[in-house]
Amino acid sequence: MPADGLPPASTPIPADAAVPLTELDPGAPAGADDGHADEGAHPDVVGSVGLVAKLRAVLRVRDFRKLWLSMSLSSFGDWLGLLAITATATSLVDGFAAANFALGGVLLFRLLPAIVLGPLAGAFADRFDRRKTMVITDIIRFGLFASIPIVDNLVWLFVAQFLIEAFSLFWIPAKDAAVPNMLRKDQLEPANQLSLVTTYGLTPVLAAIVFAVLTTLGGPLSQLLPGIDEVDLALFVNALTFLVAAVVIWNLPSISGKRAAGAVTTQESFLGSLTHGFSFAGHTPMVRGLVIGITGAMAAAGVIIATGQAFANALGGGEAAYGLLFGAVFVGLGVGIAFGPSIARDLARERIFGLAVAVAGVMVLLMSWTFTLWIALLLVVLMGFFAGIAYLAGFTLLGTEVEDEIRGRTFAIVQSLVRAALILSLAVVPFGVGLIGRHQLDLGVVTVPLSGERIMLFVAGLLAVGVGVLAYRQMDDGRPVPLLADVVTALRRDTTARRRLAGGGVLIAFEGGEGAGKSTQVRRLQEWLTNEGLVTRATFEPGATPSGAGIRSIVLDRAHVGISPRSEALLYAADRAQHVHDVLRPALDAGEVVITDRFVDSSLAYQGAGRTIPLDEVRMLSRWATEGLGPDLTILLDLPPEVGLARARGRAVADRLESESLDFHQRVRQTFRALAEAAPDRYLVLDARQSPDQIAAAIRIQVAELLSGLPLQQLAQGERPSPRVNGSTAAREELAESGAHRPHAQTGPTPQLHP
Numbered sequence: 001m002p003a004d005g006l007p008p009a010s011t012p013i014p015a016d017a018a019v020p021l022t023e024l025d026p027g028a029p030a031g032a033d034d035g036h037a038d039e040g041a042h043p044d045v046v047g048s049v050g051l052v053a054k055l056r057a058v059l060r061v062r063d064f065r066k067l068w069l070s071m072s073l074s075s076f077g078d079w080l081g082l083l084a085i086t087a088t089a090t091s092l093v094d095g096f097a098a099a100n101f102a103l104g105g106v107l108l109f110r111l112l113p114a115i116v117l118g119p120l121a122g123a124f125a126d127r128f129d130r131r132k133t134m135v136i137t138d139i140i141r142f143g144l145f146a147s148i149p150i151v152d153n154l155v156w157l158f159v160a161q162f163l164i165e166a167f168s169l170f171w172i173p174a175k176d177a178a179v180p181n182m183l184r185k186d187q188l189e190p191a192n193q194l195s196l197v198t199t200y201g202l203t204p205v206l207a208a209i210v211f212a213v214l215t216t217l218g219g220p221l222s223q224l225l226p227g228i229d230e231v232d233l234a235l236f237v238n239a240l241t242f243l244v245a246a247v248v249i250w251n252l253p254s255i256s257g258k259r260a261a262g263a264v265t266t267q268e269s270f271l272g273s274l275t276h277g278f279s280f281a282g283h284t285p286m287v288r289g290l291v292i293g294i295t296g297a298m299a300a301a302g303v304i305i306a307t308g309q310a311f312a313n314a315l316g317g318g319e320a321a322y323g324l325l326f327g328a329v330f331v332g333l334g335v336g337i338a339f340g341p342s343i344a345r346d347l348a349r350e351r352i353f354g355l356a357v358a359v360a361g362v363m364v365l366l367m368s369w370t371f372t373l374w375i376a377l378l379l380v381v382l383m384g385f386f387a388g389i390a391y392l393a394g395f396t397l398l399g400t401e402v403e404d405e406i407r408g409r410t411f412a413i414v415q416s417l418v419r420a421a422l423i424l425s426l427a428v429v430p431f432g433v434g435l436i437g438r439h440q441l442d443l444g445v446v447t448v449p450l451s452g453e454r455i456m457l458f459v460a461g462l463l464a465v466g467v468g469v470l471a472y473r474q475m476d477d478g479r480p481v482p483l484l485a486d487v488v489t490a491l492r493r494d495t496t497a498r499r500r501l502a503g504g505g506v507l508i509a510f511e512g513g514e515g516a517g518k519s520t521q522v523r524r525l526q527e528w529l530t531n532e533g534l535v536t537r538a539t540f541e542p543g544a545t546p547s548g549a550g551i552r553s554i555v556l557d558r559a560h561v562g563i564s565p566r567s568e569a570l571l572y573a574a575d576r577a578q579h580v581h582d583v584l585r586p587a588l589d590a591g592e593v594v595i596t597d598r599f600v601d602s603s604l605a606y607q608g609a610g611r612t613i614p615l616d617e618v619r620m621l622s623r624w625a626t627e628g629l630g631p632d633l634t635i636l637l638d639l640p641p642e643v644g645l646a647r648a649r650g651r652a653v654a655d656r657l658e659s660e661s662l663d664f665h666q667r668v669r670q671t672f673r674a675l676a677e678a679a680p681d682r683y684l685v686l687d688a689r690q691s692p693d694q695i696a697a698a699i700r701i702q703v704a705e706l707l708s709g710l711p712l713q714q715l716a717q718g719e720r721p722s723p724r725v726n727g728s729t730a731a732r733e734e735l736a737e738s739g740a741h742r743p744h745a746q747t748g749p750t751p752q753l754h755p
């Protein structure tokens with residue numbers, strides 16, 4: 001959305017015409033200040049294109065690219081290993097019950113070590129050379145995986161599985177803690193997106209395909225190599241992936257960082273560093289919130305997994321429905337991870353995390369009372385979507401906000417709790433489902449089926465909502481913007497409103513033709529606001545900065561004949577860029593009410609319609625100069641040009657622009673009016689033939705409404721300094737000193753103003 005609220009104007013404006021109203025978009029939302037939030041990025045380059053560019057940029061980092069490849073390989077190996085081990089476990093026993101026991105045993109032995117060893121592994125990752133830790137654990141895992149088909153025994157399978165998982169626990173925090181050191185902070189989110197999509201989207205599918213191929217090939221192969229069956233082949237391939245990963249990581253010295261050559265980065269004892277990790281997680285609100293949210297969400301996820309089959313049956317869908325529901329979770333997760341950041345890019349991750357967990361919980365709550373398969377599928381996709389957003393936000397926050405020294409322990413604690421929560425819910429929920437059984441609740445008009453799995457799902461939903469809210473409260477460090485307004489303005493990309501809500505000042509622009517009374521009204525508005533106790537700044541274009549003053553004399557001096565329209569447009573844009581940089585942004589950032597006599601619309605009207613430069617080009621130039629800054633309110637003082645020019649000429653000799661034809665000034669007027677009509681929410685159009693008092697009164701009413709309740713800089717009680725105006729030397733000195741006024745000023749909701 002253009003900063004000025006206009007759609008692209010595709011055709012040049014004829015010399016004798018103002019901008020036709022049909023070229024303007026009356027439905028344009030108010031006040032899009034899009035450049036500010038995505039500094040440096042073209043506003044159109046968000047969403048999927050932006051994501052691809054970000055992923056490419058991340059993959060251009062050589063060390064990360066290598067680590068990602070080796071991670072992908074290990075992840076592929078892990079999935080292949082899981083398929084092969086579960087197949088091996090069931091093939092090593094006879095009978096249905098024994099096969100299920102063997103399967104359950106494998107999963108239990110996979111999850112169990114994390115509870116005991118996770119925190120130890122984290123402390124290890126923070127103390128010792130992460131590269132060596134990763135290489136050694138990869139080599140050990142290679143040996144263990146390769147040993148399973150060689151030993152070919154269920155007990156050894158359990159032991160090996162336990163050991164593999166135990167060593168993985170040392171590998172994971174070392175890797176998680178090393179990644180943030182390879183990338184810039186802003187690259188961490190796309191890097192996490194890439195890793196998560198690879199681990200949970202690509203590699204499981206690839207592993208399933210390869211497993212199918214290997215098991216097909218395994219038959220003929222076992223005839224060639226006696227003693228080796230199809231599952232053995234998968235396990236050997238899997239073992240090999242770890243060996244390759246070890247070689248790749250060995251060649252990445254940057255993973256070691258400060259921990260190279262066995263250097264221990266802390267003087268703490270091992271036990272000390274372990275307890276320090278727990279105390280850090282317990283006492284840092286952001287980490288505490290994440291731990292609560294992730295653990296609770298995982299417990300809820302465990303409930304969903306454990307009740308999935310029964311729920312699918314309750315929907316009347318059986319195995320096929322179970323498969324669909326299972327797939328739907330991954331579809332939602334994938335979409336959430338891939339597109340969540342661009343959809344919610346203006347929201348703080350600290351807010352996104354708790355909010356997304358809670359909303360995912362609401363989806364589960366709704367799901368528990370759903371009786372139609374397709375509605376359930378939709379809710380599952382949505383649940384996965386929000387869970388994906390939460391997962392990515394949580395993971396990225398851990399990487400960006402936790403210091404390197406303690407990152408390994410933090411990741412490890414989260415990892416342990418996640419697994420513990422999963423085990424607990426996977427173990428407890430089936431009992432709960434069985435104990436509750438299936439009942440019918442007769443409500444007179446309808447009979448509602450009450451079954452164990454639905455009640456358990458309902459409890460899981462409640463749990464997720466609860467931990468989401470709790471995490472949100474822990475992590476939301478007193479942001480001034482109310483949540484709803486934050487979410488709505490973020491989704492609408494209304495960064496002007498966001499700036500206002502966050503105490504980032506308010507920008508009011510006065511526009512209109514020559515002699516319309518802008519300077520008079522700027523002065524009066526500033527006087528009134530100052531008397532109302534607000535810190536204000538009045539300024540103007542062109543010429544409010546030292547370099548701008550030079551530009552002003554060039555563009556307005558009639559002696560400068562022959563300035564081309566484009567050159568004129570560039571001069572005004574240069575003045576504006578300096579103005580935004582030196583005056584507007586700093587004052588807005590300080591929470592002041594900034595009133596400017598002319599802004600972007602003047603360029604659109606004078607250089608666009610007046611000089612007939614395509615409006616789009618002028619708009620692009622202005623947007624570039626202002627970095628997308630747009631006014632919160634534009635007050636257009638509308639006046640027939642002949643009246644305004646007469647007023648202006650009564651004041652001084654006509655300057656270069658004032659000397660233009662009446663036709664030129666007519667086009668300027670029509671364009672100002674058309675711009676206002678295209679975005680009525682953002683404009684106050686006043687007939688400038690009224691008396692100054694009448695105009696000032698109308699302005700005060702509108703401005704009082706605009707400022708009401710906003711967190712703005714206020715003067716201390718009783719302090720009413722003379723208004724500050726930019727442009728003059730004295731005013732500039734005051735601008736430089738403005739910090740000196742600040743100690744008296746404080747931010748707070750604007751009290752009731754008295755228009």
Ligand SMILES: Nc1ncnc2c1ncn2[C@@H]1O[C@H](COP(=O)(O)OP(=O)(O)OP(=O)(O)O)[C@@H](O)[C@H]1O
Binds near residue numbers: 517518691
């Ligand atoms: N509402 C009004 N009715 C009649 N005269 C007015 C009104 N407002 C201002 N004036 C007078 O018109 C002249 C121009 O006013 P002002 O300088 O405020 O206009 P401006 O829009 O800033 O002009 P410019 O853009 O040319 O600088 C001044 O002499 C001023 O006193």
Ligand SMILES: Cc1cn([C@H]2C[C@H](O)[C@@H](COP(=O)(O)O)O2)c(=O)[nH]c1=O
Binds near residue numbers: 542600603607658
């Ligand atoms: C900002 C801006 C201004 N102009 C023109 C409009 C006026 O003729 C003069 C400024 O004079 P004022 O007395 O200070 O109003 O400059 C323009 O053509 N383009 C612009 O962007």
